[in-house]
Amino acid sequence: MTNTTNTRRKVGAVFFSLLMVLSMAAVGFAGSATAQTSNPTDVDFVVDGDTNPGIVYQGQIVNAVDIQADTGYVLRSVDEYDGDDISSSTFEAEYETNSDGDLTIDTDSLESGDYFLRGPDLDETRDNTFELTVQQLSAEWAEDTYDSGEEEAELQVESQRNSYNVNISADGLDYDDLDDLFEGESTVNGVDRAENQDDDEIIVRGYRDDSIVADFSNTDIDAGDYEFNLEVYDTEASDSASMTLEEEDVSADFADGITTTAAGDIAEITVELDDSDSTFVSIGGNDVGYFDVVYVEDDNDDDEVTFQVNTRTLGTDETANAYSSEDDIVEPDAVSEGASFEDDDGDPFTDTADFRTSSNGLDQGDLARPLQPTEYDLIASNGAFSVDDDGDLVVENERDIATLDLVEPAIDGITTHTVPAGSTDDADDVEELLEDATESEDIALDDRMVIQVEATGIEGYIAQESGNDLTNLNEGIDGDVFNTLVDDANEQGVNFDVEATSATANQEPAELNFAETTVYFGDGQFFVVADTSNEDTFDQSVSDGDSFDVTYEYVTDDNRYRFDDANSPPEWDSTDGDDSFPYFAAGDEASAEASFDLADREASFDNENADDFVEVAVDEEASITGTTNVAPGSDVSVRLRSSSDVSTQFILTDNDAEISEDGTFEATIDTTEGEVDNEATLHFRVGSTNIEEADAILVESTDDGEDGSDDGDDGSDDGEDGDDGSDDGEDGTDDGEDGSDDGDDGSDDGEDGDDGDDTDDSTPGFGALVALVALIAAALLATRRTE
DSSP states (O other): OHHHHHHHHHHHHHHHHHHHHHHHHHHHHHHHHHHHHOOOSOOEEEETTEESOSOEETTOEEEEESSOTTOEEEEEEEEEEETTEEEEEEEEEEEEOOTTSOEEEEOTTOOSEEEEEEOTTOOOBGGGEEEEEOOOEEEEESSSEEETTOSOEEEEEEEEEEEEEEEEEETTOOHHHHHHHSOOOSEETTEETTTTGGGTOEEEEEEEEEEEEEOGGGSOOOSEEEEEEEEETTSSOEEEEEEEEEOOOOEEEESOSEEEEETTSEEEEEEEEESOSEEEEEEEEGGGTEEEEEEEEOSSSSSEEEEEEETTTTTSTTGGGSEEOSSSEEESOSGGGTOEEEOTTSOBOSSHHHHHHSTTTTOOOOOSSSOOSSEEEEEEESSEEEEOTTOOEEETTOOEEEEEEEEOOOEEEEEEEEEOSSOTTOSSSHHHHHHHOEEOSEEETTSEEEEEEEEOSOHHHHHHHHTOOTTOGGGOEEHHHHHHHHOGGGOSSEEEEEEESOOOTTSOOOBBOGGGOEEEEOSSOEEEEEETTSTTSBSSOOOTTOEEEEEEEEEOOSSOOOOOTTSSSOOTTOOSSOOOOTTSOTTOEEEEEEEEEEEOOOEEESOBOTTSOEEEEOSTTEEEEEEEOSOTTOOEEEEEEEOTTOSSOOEEEEEEEEEOTTSEEEEEEOOTTSOTTOEEEEEEEETTEEEEEEEEEEESOOOOSOSSSSSSOSSSOOSOOOSSSSOOSSSSSOSOSSSSOOSTTSSOOSOSSSOTTSSOTTSTTOHHHHHHHHHHHHHHHHHHHHO
16 A cells, blocks of 8 residues: 555656656747747848938839748738828738748839838837839930930930939930940949940940930940930839931131241230130141141130140141140140041051151151241141142041242341330230330430331241240330340341440440340330330440430341251251341341430420510419420429518429420419419429429410410411511510510610610510600690690
8 A cells, every 4th residue: 555655646746747848948949949039129221231211113112031941921012101100001012031031022013102011029010111102214316316426415304303324225326326425423422333334335424314324425426316225223113205317517617828927036826716715726737847746725615726836846846835825725736636547558557757757658857947938738627637649638527728838038127216204015905006106216214215127038037046935925024035136146137226326435335235135026126125215124224315226137148048957846946056047048147227315314395485485374274384405204293482582481283294205394383372473493203203394483374376476377467577677576576585675775674774664474474565655645735744
């Protein structure tokens, strides 16, 4: 019994232990299962690397990430919300996640709306949805027709999407055509633009409301009708746009059929453009032993290109600097801009110089001297040049032809001018300089002197030597540069001497120092400006009365000018040693001469009376006139200052007095502060310097010769009859200068001091008449008293 009981207890204990083990195992298993099936309640949607984007477009790939692995989910469209909870929805598709808990949703067939995933433990709320919309795309060319030279044709694109990639294709165009047409970066929004190259599609960036720019001038597309197909890279949106391409009606016409310039000067050439903003211009050809090509481009949108050519440096080591343009683009390296040069077999040359000098090209040697006077062809073209079997120049697609006529330089004359005091470079340009210049051979010391030389042939030398732009020579260049040209050691055949006609004993005559001048160029002439107040302007001291001879000349020795042929191409200013002007034949010369005199500044006043006083009327607008050698336009003033014995002192000034071209001046002063018979001193001033002064006296009025009463023009007395000896025609009364008597009758010469009151200075010429009237009145009075 006992054994049986013990056995039961043991069995019960074993069973209880088994239950405990099984229970613990069950708990462990359950815990393990719980760990594997614990699910997130949220889901992230990723589109093109963007997590939970605000908008998803139909066709884009949507990735749901980090949810249960290897689990089925249902994509449903939202029909209705209850607050943020989804209260009604519609089945769309089933998906299963991969081992990472990700799945991919294809949106191609989905319509616009909100979508969510239904699956284990996922909250069905607004936060777990994504919004899908259908992208709209419209494309249209801004113009129906473009020509093949159009550089900025606009393909207008509109979409509600801000930025995206677009595949573009067109029947008849391969990828290379499209790549030339739609230039851009190699990567577009992280995608290689050539990704679909094998399908003849190019990827470009699309916009919400903007244009894709096409450059038809950059392609070789044939004229015709084209339909361009646009497909958004990652959605189903697409559209097409048609246009017609026509052959470009490009024209390039020279504004002048003949451009005439002296050899050695600056030529200005203008090309008018239509349907293009650029062209190539060639200069010369087979017949003139010289050829060059330059690329020009309109840079200020005025449909033309104006450029300058330095004819002195063409064909030399400075050819690259021979071209310039103030407003446009000019490029001497034509090959870099697309020009081509080929021999008769179609083999290319490296550049223009290679084409010109090579034996299988134009076979032209280096220039022997600067470009000589003759006619040179100017041809506008698209830049394709070659030679035929005979070695003659062939220019493909000529657009226009004109002539650059280089004529022999000449010297036509020299003129001297006076200009108000100032620095030699005060004038901004030639026009401003000439506004202040007055032709004159008499130059007042301290004024500026201008020597105008009508001569051509040296502009190019001065431009290159000075480093100035070809358009800036009219703004003045430093005289040092000019001095280099006329220096005897320079051997350019240009001589310019400005030398005094006399000299101090044992000294050389004074000469103009060109290094102290400024030289302005313009219209076939140049102007040398010298400041006579500068003690360095002449190499010797100068003074009042010095005279100078001016000689400008071109000379050529027995041998013509030649470049030093030590270098190829030749150095632009090199010479083989003969002092010869580059454009003249051996022994030829040309010259012009002039002269001028230097004098101290001076002035004189009109209306001096017999006592050497300048008579000035008491008037609100009293006129004071005179003559001076000071340059017209100078800052001059006239001052009237009362003498110390005048009771009411005055200083009256006209600061706006003007000098006329003939050297006369006039000042207007209100003299009513003074009184008749007040004595004063007149001053003629230039700036703050007193040039001349004279004694003056105030009178009731002065005779300006315009009232017709005593100028002999009234027909009553011309002062020339001489019959009665009483009138010399000067003042209508007598020939005396004191206004009363010529002193020939011995009664009164005005100089005996006994009766200095006999005459009245305020009524000159009427003293004898007054005396006669007084004598008659006295006789009548005596007769009445007698009676």
